[in-house]
Amino acid sequence: MKNYVTLLLNWFLENRRELPWRKDINPYHVWISEVMLQQTKIDKVIHYYNNFIQEIPDIKSLSEISDDKLLKLWEGLGYYSRARNLKKAAIMIMNNFHGEFPDNYDSILSLPGIGEYTAGAIASICFQLPEVSVDGNTMRVFCRLYNLDLDISSLQVRKTIASKLRNILPEKSGDFNQAIMELGETICLPNGIPKCSKCPLCYCCQAHVNQNETLIPRKSTRGEKLEEEYTIFLLKYKNKYALHKRQTNLLKNMWEFPNETGFFTYDEIKEKFKDSVYIEMGPTNTHIFSHQKWFMNSYFIEVKKKIDGYVWATIEEINLNYAIPTAFMPFFDYIKTK
Numbered sequence: 001m002k003n004y005v006t007l008l009l010n011w012f013l014e015n016r017r018e019l020p021w022r023k024d025i026n027p028y029h030v031w032i033s034e035v036m037l038q039q040t041k042i043d044k045v046i047h048y049y050n051n052f053i054q055e056i057p058d059i060k061s062l063s064e065i066s067d068d069k070l071l072k073l074w075e076g077l078g079y080y081s082r083a084r085n086l087k088k089a090a091i092m093i094m095n096n097f098h099g100e101f102p103d104n105y106d107s108i109l110s111l112p113g114i115g116e117y118t119a120g121a122i123a124s125i126c127f128q129l130p131e132v133s134v135d136g137n138t139m140r141v142f143c144r145l146y147n148l149d150l151d152i153s154s155l156q157v158r159k160t161i162a163s164k165l166r167n168i169l170p171e172k173s174g175d176f177n178q179a180i181m182e183l184g185e186t187i188c189l190p191n192g193i194p195k196c197s198k199c200p201l202c203y204c205c206q207a208h209v210n211q212n213e214t215l216i217p218r219k220s221t222r223g224e225k226l227e228e229e230y231t232i233f234l235l236k237y238k239n240k241y242a243l244h245k246r247q248t249n250l251l252k253n254m255w256e257f258p259n260e261t262g263f264f265t266y267d268e269i270k271e272k273f274k275d276s277v278y279i280e281m282g283p284t285n286t287h288i289f290s291h292q293k294w295f296m297n298s299y300f301i302e303v304k305k306k307i308d309g310y311v312w313a314t315i316e317e318i319n320l321n322y323a324i325p326t327a328f329m330p331f332f333d334y335i336k337t338k
């Protein structure tokens, strides 16, 4: 076991990617990057991270940022509760920890939006505490190393792997956690064939020795996603478009184009918007959330006068001031061409 820990650490030392949040060991930087990386790939996160740090350089400024500006900076990253929780946590750090990022695992874990994985990552990387951070990459690599046919979507399996990793955690816990994740992201890949010939662990990996690397870990047994249909109304009055602030839990406080559930026919739209001067069908989009799948149709509708209950904004104003969720982006791109 020790052998593969050393191999992994040596490999990481030579192959670690240069990432903006690795330039220093600043808990604020590591925290923001870890939260962004929770649901998003590294390539996409780098641009968002750089913008975010430039606009919100420290915990104090994060605690004071307006919700609209925060969501605008997060626009396109998805899972917007992450951004709202960052601000809540920043306020808590200002109030309860004198503005200093807490340096022990339990306090880190007590912050809004920080679960065991993120707390373990920050504690080990920034404070060299003996904590593990177990994400999907870690579990996949671990299961393959030991040839374990387990369902890694199971909470119990996650706990078991965390406890086994804790037993072999070296002194350089932060490097170890990052190394196993990095191996999972760059070599021991989730879909398709892992690059075993480039893997520093190929001689001790039991899945590879047994030619099971594409079978392990077992496919998730999680349930199907809830499917919903929406019609999006791209309402235009002069050079302004109607926007609505979402109040539901999903994408709360983000701005959307008005919409209703179900697919509307052209005649139904004509009937619904009697005051329109022009109607045409717009683009469609399918958007997948963690538990839902949205099928979205749209109509571009020019109206004779503003309809009450909406905010009306030009394309430039939307660009600058309104955070539009990724699910609605194809419709925003479409109206830019009108």
Ligand code: SF4
Residues within 6 Å of the ligand: 141, 144, 145, 187, 188, 189, 194, 195, 196, 199, 200, 201, 202, 203, 205, 206, 207, 208, 213
């Ligand atoms: S040898 Fe292959 S399956 Fe095993 S850890 Fe390395 S990349 Fe993953």
